[in-house]
Amino acid sequence: MGIAVEASGLVKNYGGVQALRGCSFKVEEGEVFGLIGPNGAGKTTTLRIVGTLIKPTMGWVKVFGVDTVEGASEVRRMIGYLPEDAGAYPNLSGMEYLRFMAGFYARRSDIEAVVNEGIQISGLGERLGERIKGYSKGMTRRLLLARALMVRPRLAILDDPTAGLDIVHAHHIRVKIKEYVKRGGLTVLLSSHNMLEVEYLCDRVALIDRGIIIEEGGPEELKDRYGAENLEQVFLEATRIG
Amino acid sequence: MVRILLALMVKEVKELVRDPKILLGVVLMPLILFPIIGSAIGVSQESAVRAASSSPIAIYDEDKGEASQRLIGFLEENGTVITLEASSLGEALTELEKGGYPTLLHIPLGYSANITSGRKAMVRIYANLRDLTITETVGAEAAANLINIYSYQASLSRIERLLGEVGATYEAEAVRSPIAIHYSSLVKGSLIEAPPHSIIGLVISQSILLPVLVMVMLMFAIQMAATSIAIEKEQKTFETLMTLPIDRLAILAGKLGGSTVVAILGSIAYMFGFSFYMGSALRFASQTPLPIGEVVLSPSPIGLLLLGCIIFITLVSGLALAISLAIFTDSVRAAQSLVGVVVIPVVVPAIILMFTSLENLPTWFRWILLMVPYTHSIISSKAALLGDYFGAVGGILYISIFTGITLYITSRLFSTERIITSRIGFRRGLRTKSKE
Ligand SMILES: Nc1ncnc2c1ncn2[C@@H]1O[C@H](COP(=O)(O)OP(=O)(O)OP(=O)(O)O)[C@@H](O)[C@H]1O
Ligand SMILES: [Mg+2]
Numbered sequence: 001m002g003i004a005v006e007a008s009g010l011v012k013n014y015g016g017v018q019a020l021r022g023c024s025f026k027v028e029e030g031e032v033f034g035l036i037g038p039n040g041a042g043k044t045t046t047l048r049i050v051g052t053l054i055k056p057t058m059g060w061v062k063v064f065g066v067d068t069v070e071g072a073s074e075v076r077r078m079i080g081y082l083p084e085d086a087g088a089y090p091n092l093s094g095m096e097y098l099r100f101m102a103g104f105y106a107r108r109s110d111i112e113a114v115v116n117e118g119i120q121i122s123g124l125g126e127r128l129g130e131r132i133k134g135y136s137k138g139m140t141r142r143l144l145l146a147r148a149l150m151v152r153p154r155l156a157i158l159d160d161p162t163a164g165l166d167i168v169h170a171h172h173i174r175v176k177i178k179e180y181v182k183r184g185g186l187t188v189l190l191s192s193h194n195m196l197e198v199e200y201l202c203d204r205v206a207l208i209d210r211g212i213i214i215e216e217g218g219p220e221e222l223k224d225r226y227g228a229e230n231l232e233q234v235f236l237e238a239t240r241i242g
Numbered sequence: 243m244v245r246i247l248l249a250l251m252v253k254e255v256k257e258l259v260r261d262p263k264i265l266l267g268v269v270l271m272p273l274i275l276f277p278i279i280g281s282a283i284g285v286s287q288e289s290a291v292r293a294a295s296s297s298p299i300a301i302y303d304e305d306k307g308e309a310s311q312r313l314i315g316f317l318e319e320n321g322t323v324i325t326l327e328a329s330s331l332g333e334a335l336t337e338l339e340k341g342g343y344p345t346l347l348h349i350p351l352g353y354s355a356n357i358t359s360g361r362k363a364m365v366r367i368y369a370n371l372r373d374l375t376i377t378e379t380v381g382a383e384a385a386a387n388l389i390n391i392y393s394y395q396a397s398l399s400r401i402e403r404l405l406g407e408v409g410a411t412y413e414a415e416a417v418r419s420p421i422a423i424h425y426s427s428l429v430k431g432s433l434i435e436a437p438p439h440s441i442i443g444l445v446i447s448q449s450i451l452l453p454v455l456v457m458v459m460l461m462f463a464i465q466m467a468a469t470s471i472a473i474e475k476e477q478k479t480f481e482t483l484m485t486l487p488i489d490r491l492a493i494l495a496g497k498l499g500g501s502t503v504v505a506i507l508g509s510i511a512y513m514f515g516f517s518f519y520m521g522s523a524l525r526f527a528s529q530t531p532l533p534i535g536e537v538v539l540s541p542s543p544i545g546l547l548l549l550g551c552i553i554f555i556t557l558v559s560g561l562a563l564a565i566s567l568a569i570f571t572d573s574v575r576a577a578q579s580l581v582g583v584v585v586i587p588v589v590v591p592a593i594i595l596m597f598t599s600l601e602n603l604p605t606w607f608r609w610i611l612l613m614v615p616y617t618h619s620i621i622s623s624k625a626a627l628l629g630d631y632f633g634a635v636g637g638i639l640y641i642s643i644f645t646g647i648t649l650y651i652t653s654r655l656f657s658t659e660r661i662i663t664s665r666i667g668f669r670r671g672l673r674t675k676s677k678e
Contacts, residue, residue, distance in 0.1 A: 014663060051485050054659040073487060081485035087477030089253065091260035103249045104486045131260075144482075157485075 004029045004155055004187035005050055009059035012045050019045040021211035032181055032188040034198045037208035043191035044084050044159055051081040051157045063155055080153035082144055084160050090133035094124055094143050097132060105151040118150035121176050138169030145173055149180050158190040162197060174201055195231040207238050214238055246488050247496055254500020264466060272515030297381040298322040300343040302334035307354025316392045344370050344381030456619050457592035459512060461585050463505040463557050464564040471568035472577030481662060490656045498561055505557050548626035548634040555638055556619040559645035566652035570664045591617040615644040
């Protein structure tokens with residue numbers, strides 16, 4: 001198993017705000033890696049750097065050995081990025097949206113196969129024919145997850161995939177992520193506030209606070225280390241110490 | 243590459259055309275509202291004139307002589323006359339007000355005596371302005387016209403009688419007005435049988451129309467492009483697009499191409515709507531057809547082609563400007579307030595050039611205006627229509643250079659992360675505040 005993501009000494013300044021202050025971590029190929037941390041900790045900033053959207057002020061990230069700055073377009077061919085709190089084109093139907101997105105990855109003959117995969121992942125059935133502006137937040141999120149996974153990326157970057165969703169939609173999304181990782185060939189880097197979700201999904205997690213990683217390890221390992229019953233306690237303990 | 247660009251453009255067009263607000267602006271507004279306004283103007287003009295021709299003339303005949311009876315007889319034949327039974331002018335005026343008649347004709351004492359003894363007689367017209375509208379002037383004018391006709395006929399018959407008495411063979415018409423003037427105008431080598439002021443009137447109405455059209459079209463395009471960029475940023479769809487394995491310039495080009503298509507559709511709708519509007523608004527006014535349409539109004543194929551180029555390049559430049567500015571915002575609200583600033587250089591030259599031409603402005607002000615590319619959109623459209631192809635091409639070049647620079651800056655912005663991270667608007671303040 002190789003390394004899917006390697007981040008080293010990431011620093012990011014937004015004008016005067018220092019969002020990342022030397023953040024390093026490694027994601028193994030085929031695992032689900034969770035970044036957890038309080039609001040404003042720098043999760044989105046980290047994922048955006050991995051996703052080639054922004055450049056680090058200092059440090060570097062490699063995705064399957066390719067630098068995200070120098071090899072941005074090569075990295076883009078390997079990733080599926082789900083932005084935090086994103087929407088889709090309100091006046092397109094879900095179906096049109098999937099087909100539009102599939103066109104950027106697949107050959108013309110493969111588009112239908114990719115779109116069918118998207119239909120499966122979204123689980124939205126008939127409602128894919130409706131305009132996206134009529135979708136609930138949960139439906140939109142499922143559509144966006146479908147779009148990120150249907151093109152079979154080697155790395156899926158999911159920024160808080162279930163934020164603000166009800167149990168049913170959140171469950172659907174978690175199950176689909178797990179299902180796709182199990183099938184092989186997919187590595188997931190996600191951020192979350194939901195410790196239950198992280199315990200259920202992630203093979204390893206990193207705790208990030210004020211721009212630095214303060215803990216890293218498997219959920220069980222971390223619980224043992226802090227003598228905690230759940231990740232929530234680990235989180236509270238770790239941020240207090242850090 | 244072409245397939246990707248096409249996909250992006252199709253998405254853009256679908257997204258825009260299906261937006262009810264844009265549909266309203268592109269199709270319904272120009273194609274329905276303009277003709278409605280136009281026919282409303284036409285109808286009101288028609289009814290004003292009809293009202294005037296049938297509007298009654300109240301008459302206070304103080305003279306009660308033979309000549310005054312003849313005048314009243316003529317008026318009765320050619321219009322509606324109401325004879326007031328008043329004993330004084332004051333009483334007649336009270337009755338005019340009470341009866342609500344638009345016009346009072348006062349034939350004063352001594353009118354008939356003057357007429358029969360060959361002196362100049364006088365009548366008085368009182369206009370009753372109750373609502374202070376333009377329509378109310380028509381009644382008095384109609385009365386005056388009838389009296390002028392009567393006076394002209396009376397003068398001709400008197401001249402004929404006098405000529406008969408002295409045995410001269412002159413034409414009465416020629417005695418009254420020995421020299422007739424016939425106007426012709428030379429416009430760019432073609433002779434037009436029309437007085438200069440009617441031609442200039444037409445050109446002026448055209449040069450008002452053009453800036454308005456260019457302005458409306460540009461404002462619409464800028465608004466549309468800025469909003470669509472802001473929606474992409476607000477919905478984070480831009481973020482998704484930016485992580486796709488496609489050239490970022492293709493994203494920009496798709497955006498530009500898609501909104502240009504919709505903006506052109508919008509302009510066509512506006513032109514149609516506007517011509518309907520002009521058609522129905524002026525249907526009545528242009529009852530005296532001028533044979534100058536071919537020369538002044540319809541430009542040559544080259545002129546039309548240049549006009550098309552100008553409109554196209556102006557649109558692209560407006561769209562590029564809107565896009566490059568909207569990139570910095572993070573919400574539709576912020577983008578729209580930014581648009582409010584951008585349209586100033588579009589609106590100001592249009593309004594100024596509606597009322598005057600560049601030559602009439604102070605030099606320094608003229609140069610400031612000339613630096614604004616949209617000034618050139620207006621003056622070169624006019625140049626293209628009037629056959630000054632040199633001027634038109636110059637304008638196109640200037641706008642193209644400006645557009646090129648804007649596009650270059652926009653494309654540079656597109657390849658930086660600023661498009662993701664920059665936030666003009668309200669959020670930065672809010673966020674930093676909530677952090678403290
Ligand atoms: N575009 C930007 N301009 C200025 N500051 C920014 C920008 N984006 C993020 N920041 C700041 O950087 C820090 C890290 O933000 P980031 O969005 O990465 O946090 P996060 O961990 O994703 O938070 P959340 O859990 O709320 O999503 C915050 O202090 C934030 O205010
Ligand atoms: Mg975040």
